[in-house]
Amino acid sequence: MAAAAHDLSKSASVITLRNVNKWFGQFHVLSDINLDVKEGEKIVVCGPSGSGKSTLIRCINRLEEHQAGDIVVHGVTLSNDVKNVETIRRDVGMVFQSFNLFPHLTILDNLTLAPIWVRKMPKKDAEEIAMNLLKRVRIPEQALKYPGQLSGGQQQRVAIARALCMRPEIMLFDEPTSALDPEMVKEVLDVMVELAREGMTMLVVTHEMGFARAVADRVIFMDQGEIVEQNEPEEFFANPRNDRTKLFLSQILHH
């Protein structure tokens, strides 16, 4: 697949991590992470559970706080300044493993909430954008239902549409298909592939190696809080260099 063919070398970095460290109590969950994400780049992060991959992307929109090093998103350095954090969160969309839709709001209200309250968009405009996005994720007919009435795959597509409603420039996906029944994984991945084709900058924590091969510019393997290896997908899967990568790949590819 020629996904990595477009030239990223000229693009600017939209996310920069320099020597980022984080501890949960005594546990060193991220150690000296350095990472540059170019505009339009699609990165897949994989690794065994507890390797810090979720924590890494959750640090980028400050759902987790890093304790040392710098994280710069769109030229804004993350700090305790609430204004900075809110600016970054507006431009960075996030999709969670457990969807986290708001169960007391209809699908449409789930989508329009942030544009109306954070972007101060008139309700009518927000609803128009929301309906267009629901068409894109192929469930416009569910707009007036509540999240509890939808299947897992539909809920996750709504969650993607909800994040896109804010017109983000970067999308973070935290294991978006791990909580889904197998037959629903494809419908969510299809939406994500489409999004990638449109040029969105994406950081995806996933074990869907087919997805990584299809759209990723770079695959990052993490273990014990470190970035162990990163490479273009063909190279990464064909010739893993590190022993830990080899072990991991053998475990997930041949069960």
Add this chain to the structure above:
Amino acid sequence: MTDVPVGERKQLAPPVDDSGPLGWIRRNLFSSWGNGITTVVLIAALAWILSWFLDWAVFTANFTASTGAECRGQGACWALIREKLRLIFFGTFPYEQQWRPLLAIIAMLAMLITTSDRRMWRPWRLLAIWSVGSFVTFLLMFGQIHIPLSLFLAVALVVGGVGLAFRQGIGTPLEMNAYRALAAVGAVGLVLRFAGILPAWKLPITPFSYVETGLWGGLPVTMILATYGLLFAFPYGILLALGRRSNLPLIKGLCVGFIELIRGVPLISLLIMASVMLPLFLPTGVTFDKFLRAQVAVILFAGAYIAETVRGGLQSLPKGQFEAADAMGLNYAQKTALIILPQALRVVIPPLINTFIGFFKDTSLVLIIGIFDFLNTANQALVDPAWAGYPGEVYLFAAFVYFIFCYSMSRYSKYLEVELNKGTRR
């Protein structure tokens, strides 16, 4: 199992139950010998108690006696209730003016019943219902109200400020300018008023004769204490609950300390403190109405309990809801008002209504500081020597009135649970 292809198998009907009322009785009341005997014994006992009660309360009861002596040797002496009805309902409110508390009760009931309709749950509608309802209620009870200039100014400031905060970026420029003007007039006016430049003018509204709170009594007192106690305790309890979960140690500490302190003392001691000790600490010349002090004590007390109930709801929400709201860039106020509270309060409707019912009845403790609520005016009806000897009738009647209120709240809680969870149930 025959080899019929999937999907073409005959759909079997569920087993036929012996339905209908006879079937129900057979299944539930006489399913076995033991069950049957229990049913017969219980029905016999119920019938015996009911016949005894009806005999006392209806068939041999006296509805027309003019003194207690005439009731002797008969069933219930309901004539006592008839005779003392106005004392029980309105206490020592001037006798010829008692249509006023009656209308006040009706106004409050109208206000509560309209509020319970979900279609009225819009900020401006609620504000209109409660300002008109409260104004009518207190005008009827006091008879005369003097509205100070500073109250008008404060309202202008609050309306302007709230408008500016919540309609920012949504309202038209004209609308925003109106809010700015209101806020400015309110703020400047208040400063001038406290600097003594504006006079202490009051808008007098005096359609009736003035009746001080010391003369109030009966059902209006119970309803006012409970309604306004809970009206103020509810938002304040929510703030306490949010404060208790705050990341800021000082706010958290204050809220925890306050909740534990208030919950740790009996309401009676709080009422006594409010009525006896508070005046000692106030500078001479400054006095607060006793009724108002009791009302504040009830609010403080109810707030602490409501806070703990609401906290239960806050803790029941999955962490993902907070994270999703954060990730979208909502600020703390938006996250709390739009995502967290609507879900947390739905969860705690049953315990919340439980607290409300408890407080409706607890208001009778104000007797301790000499305020006559409904139960205490009912008690007063027993003092008359001409009607001595019939406490059962009076307390039964009082219990009946309390039951109507509490049972309505309980049913409303049930309705609310169903109504609010309509779309969200799977």
